[in-house]
Amino acid sequence: MITTDEQEELRRTVRALLERNPPARPAPDAEPGYDKTAWRLLAEQVGAFGLAVPEAYGGAGCTAVETHVVCEELGRALTPVPYLGSAVLATEALLACGATDPLPGLADGSRVGSLAWAENGTWDPAAIRAHVEDGRLTGVKDHVLDGAHADLFVVPARTREGGLGVYLAEASSPAVRIEPLVTLDRTRLQARVTFDTAPVRLICADGHRVLERLIAVAATALSAEQLGGGERCLEMTLAHVKTREQFGRPIGSFQAVRHRLADLYVLVESARSVSYDAAHALAAHAPDLAVRAATAQAYCAEAFSAVAAETIQLHGGIGFTWEHEAHLYFKRAHSAAELFGDAAWHRSRLGPVVLGR
Template sequence: MTLGTNVISTDEQEELRRTVRALLARNPPSRPEPDAEAGYDETIWRLLADQVGAFGLAVPVEHGGAGCTAAETQVVCEELGRTLATLPYLGSAVLATEALLACGATDPLPGLADGSRVGAVAWAENGTWDPAAIRARVRDGRLTGVKEHVLDGARADLLIVPALTPDGDLAVHTVEPSAPGVQVEPLTTLDRTRPQARVTFDGAPARLIGADGHRVLDRLLAVAATALSAEQLGGSARCLEMTLDYVKVREQFGRPIGSFQAVKHRLADLYVLVESARSVSHDAALALAENAPDLGVRAATAQAYCAEAFSAVTAETIQLHGGIGFTWEHEAHLYFKRAHSAARLFGDAAWHRARLASHVLGG
């Protein structure tokens, strides 16, 4: 069952959606075992890279990509959010690619575009993605500091690191993970389908690629919020679909539980949440594709709403599935963990609402 009408729905985008969804249906993502970390879905990774060109959608044609817009990237993020496939897509194909483009550093783009290399943005410090919290520093070409929650950091071939210069300005640098003075520590997180790492720099050699770090990170926050909202939308829609299918076959007192009025009301509320999330997420993608002047407002709105909607939908999914919803064997717990982990990635809903207020009030 498929819900709702897509706001971004050119023929090319809908064909991309059908292609990615069919590929994921033929190659279901692996699921983590209770006592083991999830590995990357290598088969899906290569198929999306080689057959769909998904990793290079946002990369200009002259650098080995497809030259598409954020609307196409949004489609892939949404479909990956439906399945929770473990891929370096958000971290590499979206954030690292955007960071390099914003800095004008195009040399690494062909490798990221064909999926043969992974880029990671080492950004957050002390549990926040607020640029004002950055304390990592570069002096005489050497980087010192600690970065947290680095998506795909343990698999990265290139680290992109915002850090302060000796003058106190924020700039963006690249660092080789294998360079001396770099220590990468994989993290055990709530959502084991999203690998993260802590990266410590101790005098690591760094190359300046972008002097205007505040501009780059402001753009990157909007990109991150928009792409993550697409994942959250996809996960929400899939949870609602699973729940609708379940209440049609689960019986109590001789009738499907979906026929009970109280259950219908709860499902109707979830439908409103999902479709509202669809509207704001797609709107943010359009703003990003058009580089709209109110991009910050629309991206912050999408992230604040979609984060809370996904958490609410997954909680109800578990409740309406009854006893099976609490078991490891059912997928509901994976979506629940993704929802609550993603709700804090790139800042929680309250932080994005504060950014939204700042944009609206001109602060």
């Protein structure tokens, strides 16, 4: 079974909340921002931001599967809230490091945490060049999710000896400079963060261990968002082909269109299988988690991109307009396919594991 009855009830609750409070879509000339209503309701009525946080620190003490369900629904609605960056990545990083003092604020949604990780366009730990000397961090981090609204940053950086540690930095420090980025996907907020000898606190000396888990966490959670987006694209397309007519009949009645829709259905359902397989592996701390997470990310990224492209095509001219939602899913699909490493990078990580090297 992919989900339990309780997890399905969580899904229904989150979906109903988001349907009652649909996000305002970004206008071409508007500054992108969060949906503060959805953010507040998810925090207060669902406790979504604290699902992964132990009860001792104000959370619900749930498994990765519950978080996965929420990520799927947020990806389905493209709701701009600081969930993936704060409730998933920053929270998991703090838990992996045993740094529990910031968790209550993240769990109730009153504070935003951000994992400042990527450098020079890559999430490969070997590429990290930010470094710490005498408790001061210097370096530049790219593609920082929710960085422009963060209260604190969890930052992997090199130690004086060349090892990899994980540090905690306050966003309010004058030595931290935050630059919001203009990206293809305006429903996902990113920033570039520059640390200019910023004061930091070491929270874990074994950064390689933490980042290996965080790569799996990020890949798994992102696959849930991609699954949700693919589901919604398929739903929109099915509704459209039932009402759009050519030659006096709905285009969905033509065999060629039906074949294309069947292919999309297979992609979405296959994505569901691999995505939830990774979520269960994450929840169980499975020894083959790296393989299952990389597989989920590689497959779901390509599946969502294919489904979103077909959604544009099968909607015809309206699918290319700003007024229709199809373009938002297309942009999310292609930008998410590069987030945390593209499909080729995740497959390259699979090779040595599968071959036993």
